[in-house]
Amino acid sequence: MVGIVIVSHSVKIAEGVKELALQMARKDQLIIAAGGTDTGDIGSDPMKIQAAIEAADKGDGVAVFADLGSAVMSVGLAKEMIDPQLAQRVCLANAPIVEGAIAGAVEAAMGSPLEKVLETAYGARNMEKQ
């Protein structure tokens, strides 16, 4: 099963998105929140993200969802710091963090491969709200 990592500047956003997504996905879907700095303040922590990715991988890869700015850059950096073999099956979803993570988690929980999880998450960009 593909693992999910949620990266936000805010600990609360990361936890909240995880909570929302878990409500939809199977309870055993692995979702790890990596929000805030190492002290829990607003910001990003590449080391925390690295650890989350490592913990989220069970062999089928990891889809990462991030908010903006340093969160996105820190995911890139975390990917460079992890084992290159693992890095090959880790991808930052090109999707909005809330909608993307929910769609991606549901897809992952169905046992779909990483490519499919990322594609579904990408599709969440087009969600109409009007």
Place this chain on the structure above:
Amino acid sequence: MTTAKEALRVVGQAVIDKKSYLTDLDQAIGDGDHGINMARGFESVFKKIAVLDDNIDLTTLLKTVGMGLISSVGGAAGPLYGTAFLRASGVCAGKTEIDAVTAKAMLDAAIKGIQDRGKAKKGEKTMLDALIPASEAMDIAIKAGKTEVECLADAVQAAQKGVEYTKTIIATKGRASYLAERSIGHQDPGATSSTVMLEALYNYLE
């Protein structure tokens, strides 16, 4: 005698001394944390380098700085400057003396790292608007046969001009991009911190 460790200490201290100034600049067009982030970063770096030998080689030192910033800054400047220092450290491996050509190669590797990480170009109101002109000025100075310190002096001057230039342009990367036209008139905090570091290095070596 100049040592890499002492140079780094001077550069880091200059950034820490400008903590509230950098934060004020970021308050105007960002989230008001750049000085806080950078000071926290260099304070953490100082702890990491305190245990290193006083004559530690530049490569090891810069690697330690890069990893230290990455793990402690918390904002965009962490991955950006962190990557910059790591890339620069790769260029000076095995060298004991840094001539102007090597210094420029290190600066260019740092710039490339910042661009790989943040996907910004010149003219987007970021730290690159200080660093890229600094590299260009160094190139001209090297070709004119200037000494290392003279080359660095030209780089500093170009970076300072670059900071002035950031006041005239709209931010299209980073937090300031949310302000669009309202970012005009304000100088970029990251371009400023880059210039502070170059100035401090020049003052130390001069």
